[in-house]
Amino acid sequence: MQVKLAGQTDLAGFRSEARQLLAHQVPPEEVQWELEPPGDPFTDPQLPQASRPRNVARAATAIVPASFTRLCEFVVLHRDVARFSLLYRLLWRLVHEPNLRNDPLDADMLQAQHMAHAVRRDIHKMKANLRMHAIRDGLDQPLEVGCYEPAHHVIEAVAPWLAKRLAAARWALFTPERSVRCEEGQLLFGPGVPSGELPGNDAGEAQWLDCYERVFAPHDRSAAHA
Incomplete structure (x- = not known):
């Protein structure tokens, strides 16, 4: 069965x-x-x-x-x-x-x-080792971004904890399996980013912004036309 x-x-x-x-x-x-x-x-x-x-x-x-x-x-x-x-x-x-x-x-x-x-x-390792980076989005609004490659399917478990702990009102986290962003405490999960395309910790603001827009901009456009 x-x-x-x-x-x-x-x-x-x-x-x-x-x-x-x-x-x-x-x-x-x-x-x-x-x-x-x-x-x-x-x-x-x-x-x-x-x-x-x-x-x-x-x-x-x-x-x-x-x-x-x-x-x-x-x-x-x-x-x-x-x-x-x-x-x-x-x-x-x-x-x-x-x-x-x-x-x-x-x-x-x-x-x-x-x-x-x-x-x-x-x-525990994800919570301890995750690094976030402060950038400005396409509308010049503050945004914190980060990436991580967990060993298991834990992003949904970690995201609510991050929403409570991060001081930033807006942030986004990318993993190969799933991505998640937070807007004023509200979580939205999206598609993952392949390992080879994840920005490194030394990536510039343009790389982070490009990753953010590739993951979440399609959803924003769809929501705007709904």
């Missing part, structure tokens, strides 16, 4: 689909998780998908410990293509093997915890 998720970090979709699979007693070995690229690169990946089913029976998942829910939030950000298969297998086992939560040496749980640790470390 193929199950489609709306992008690399579709945690809401995974939870919804997993509840349905559990309700219908579909074992992990019969499920193939397929990750679809978002149709609109500017869609916020944190927003629930409108097509997700609601009112699915939750009796089975009610016994899942809260610690596993938190674990999922980090594991889905890992770059391992088999992460959703691992999480559903663990969910299935937690429901059908209640003693699993008390087994600190279980191979599946250890793997998930290792992946979560790698994601947490990647988030």
Whole structure:
């Protein structure tokens, strides 16, 4: 059975689909998780998908410990293509093997915890090492820009933290997978910039501005004509 998720970090979709699979007693070995690229690169990946089913029976998942829910939030950000298969297998086992939560040496749980640790470390490194550069945009307004190449899918997790910590009212961050800008506290995600095209830390203002306009100007033009 193929199950489609709306992008690399579709945690809401995974939870919804997993509840349905559990309700219908579909074992992990019969499920193939397929990750679809978002149709609109500017869609916020944190927003629930409108097509997700609601009112699915939750009796089975009610016994899942809260610690596993938190674990999922980090594991889905890992770059391992088999992460959703691992999480559903663990969910299935937690429901059908209640003693699993008390087994600190279980191979599946250890793997998930290792992946979560790698994601947490990647988030910490990004927060600690990111450098922002002050420039002026095409309208001569102040703008801070930066680029980073994270090891995992963590930009959506780091962006809200940056929105609270950066003093600049307007900023933009580019990564190979996704880009994000902030306007007065409002986040907008956009397409990524290939590694070879990311401005270096010694790039001039013109290079940064060109990158910013290539990523976000198409969206601005579309919004203006909407």
